[in-house]
Amino acid sequence: MNWTLEVIPVPVTDMDRSKAFYADQVGFKVDLDDEVAPGMRIIQLTPPGSRCSIAMLHGMPAAPGMKEMAPGTLQGLQVCVTDIEAARAELVDRGVDVSPVRHVGATGWEDGKGETWNSFMSFEDPDGNGWVVQEAPSELSER
Numbered sequence: 001m002n003w004t005l006e007v008i009p010v011p012v013t014d015m016d017r018s019k020a021f022y023a024d025q026v027g028f029k030v031d032l033d034d035e036v037a038p039g040m041r042i043i044q045l046t047p048p049g050s051r052c053s054i055a056m057l058h059g060m061p062a063a064p065g066m067k068e069m070a071p072g073t074l075q076g077l078q079v080c081v082t083d084i085e086a087a088r089a090e091l092v093d094r095g096v097d098v099s100p101v102r103h104v105g106a107t108g109w110e111d112g113k114g115e116t117w118n119s120f121m122s123f124e125d126p127d128g129n130g131w132v133v134q135e136a137p138s139e140l141s142e143r
Contacts, residue, residue: 007044008077010054011069012127018056019043021126025094028054036060047079049139072128084119084135091123098123098133 012018022028028045031053035041040059046052054077062068081087084101091098099122103114113119119135136143 005052007053007055009069010056010074010077010125010129011071012056012125012129013071014126015041015043015056015058017126019045022054025096026091026123027094050079075130076132077130078132078134080134080136080140082136082139084113084121084133087133088121096123 010018019030019033022045023030026047028047030043030045032042032044037059041057042060043056044053045056046054088098088101100111101113101119101121102109102111103118103120104110105114113135116137117134121133122131123133124130
């Protein structure tokens with residue numbers, strides 16, 4: 001049996017502001033923006049080429065046994081791209097405050113690209129949820 005990671009909840013304070021950030025600035029595709037019940041809204045977005053989406057929820061009760069996350073507490077979500085410099089330029093052009101490209105070196109984090117699998121950048125959404133972008137040597141389907 002496959003266990004596929006398909007949706008990750010992202011806690012936000014302002015659904016419309018976050019939708020605009022993820023869709024217009026980061027470039028995620030809006031899959032769904034719906035009020036599923038009175039006062040309960042779901043916005044689901046997917047990074048280009050990904051099978052895993054993010055979901056922003058408003059008015060939804062936490063799933064049984066789950067704790068609610070405060071906006072800005074989700075850190076380290078990671079997406080991969082095959083050209084980190086092109087991805088960074090695209091984010092900058094779209095107005096995203098993104099870090100320089102860095103790699104892990106002998107002294108910790110160092111500026112510039114590293115070897116295969118060792119080039120990263122990061123950014124935050126308007127609430128402070130943190131994302132990491134890593135350069136991968138090829139598309140997922142080719143690995």
